[in-house]
Amino acid sequence: LENYEEWTPAKPIYINKNVWIGANSVILPGVNLGSNCIVGAGSVVTKSFEENSVIAGVPARLIGKNKY
Numbered sequence: 476l477e478n479y480e481e482w483t484p485a486k487p488i489y490i491n492k493n494v495w496i497g498a499n500s501v502i503l504p505g506v507n508l509g510s511n512c513i514v515g516a517g518s519v520v521t522k523s524f525e526e527n528s529v530i531a532g533v534p535a536r537l538i539g540k541n542k543y
Contacts, residue, residue, distance in 0.1 A: 511541050
């Protein structure tokens, strides 16, 4: 842990247009958030979600759809 020259590459995180991310949320590597998603505060996003999704929780899950 003391050697800062070595690191393990991770998959990228994709955040599309008009995504709202609440305070203290964590988005893990490899996640793709579709357009117009809303992520609740304090959520831990472990998987990808489609556009217009409203997600929250630990781990984050779909709690509704955004009408806009």
